[in-house]
Amino acid sequence: MVAVVGYIPTPEGRAAIERAVVEARDRGLTLLIVNATRGDAPVDPRFASSSQMSSLDDFLTESGVRHELVQLVEGLDPAEQVLHVANERQAELIVIGLRRRTPVGKLIMGSVAQKILLEANCPVLAVKAAESHHHGWRR
DSSP: OEEEEEOOSSHHHHHHHHHHHHHHHHHTOEEEEEEEEOSOSSOOTTSOOHHHHHHHHHHHHHHTOOEEEEEEESSSOHHHHHHHHHHHTTOSEEEEEEOOOOTTGGGSOOHHHHHHHHHOSSOEEEEEOOSSOOOSSOO
């Protein structure tokens, strides 16, 4: 069984990875980490560099969970790419990170997270990053 993790190189992305590791251990899941960009801009800060992906791979290897890393540039928005992979692999779970927001910002959830939450065919676990939490790995 597979859990798909929508990953971006931010504290929210790291929180999603760390929670996904716990879920993978508890449920015996393979993690499929999806880092995606539409590919329509020269630089997308949500698209992880090769060193960020290497650091993530090292962290996951040390955690002992089975995992695959996938970077996609397919002209679709990241939410569509995560949903497509989850459907294609018949994921048991999708894990995403959520940003903390101002009171006004709480009225409008990020469009990627909202689309995944509303359109996923499996349960979605949405994780918030801790305010000031030291992580054992960096971007």
